[in-house]
Amino acid sequence: MAKLPPNIRPLFDHESVTPIIEEKEQILEDPKGETKRIVKRLAAIVEDHRLSAIPLGIQFQAADLRLVINALRDHAKGGTGLPIQGTRDEIHSHVLTRLFEELVEEPSNILFTTITGPDTTRYDAMNPSFWIECLDLMEKTYART
Numbered sequence: 083m084a085k086l087p088p089n090i091r092p093l094f095d096h097e098s099v100t101p102i103i104e105e106k107e108q109i110l111e112d113p114k115g116e117t118k119r120i121v122k123r124l125a126a127i128v129e130d131h132r133l134s135a136i137p138l139g140i141q142f143q144a145a146d147l148r149l150v151i152n153a154l155r156d157h158a159k160g161g162t163g164l165p166i167q168g169t170r171d172e173i174h175s176h177v178l179t180r181l182f183e184e185l186v187e188e189p190s191n192i193l194f195t196t197i198t199g200p201d202t203t204r205y206d207a208m209n210p211s212f213w214i215e216c217l218d219l220m221e222k223t224y225a226r227t
Contacts, residue, residue, distance in 0.1 A: 113212075120192060120208075120216045124185060125224060131181040140177045147225040150182050151217050157186055158210040158217070189213045 114195035132142040149168045157163030166182060189208040196204045208216075 085196075086190055099118055117212075117216050117219050120221045121223060123192075124188065124216070124220055127184055127188075128181065128224065131177065131184070135177045138173050138177060142177070144225045146174075146178060148221060150185065151221045151225060153178075153182050153216055154185055154217055158189075158213050 128142075128147060135142050149166050153163040163182060163186065164179065166175065166178045166189075169178055180181045189210070192208050193205040193209065196206065198204045
């Protein structure tokens with residue numbers, strides 16, 4: 083393996099194919115407000131999926147959202163999240179898996195900015211612990227029975 087320049091970190095550990103994931107501390111001015119903003123964004127995605135599931139005969143319920151949230155938490159902690167546990171049949175599994183696949187991309191779509199110099203800004207994807215906080219609020223708010 084070629085030696086990397088000192089200012090570039092390796093993407094993978096030399097003994098494994100597991101990516102090196104460094105969780106950076108993200109300082110947010112209003113973490114509670116940011117969490118609510120993200121949950122509102124996630125709720126819109128869930129609503130779109132709920133509406134698209136109706137023609138398939140699936141009435142999306144709070145229990146379904148809990149199943150997806152549990153899979154997302156598993157993924158955030160390093161698991162695969164799939165297959166989603168608790169699905170009733172193939173169509174139900176498809177609907178929940180599609181929702182999972184869309185929501186699992188959100189932490190990398192929501193960027194936080196850090197001013198690193200007078201003319202420079204760094205953009206970082208949401209870290210897993212903040213993502214789990216958002217999922218917790220999502221469950222508390224929308225996945226009640």
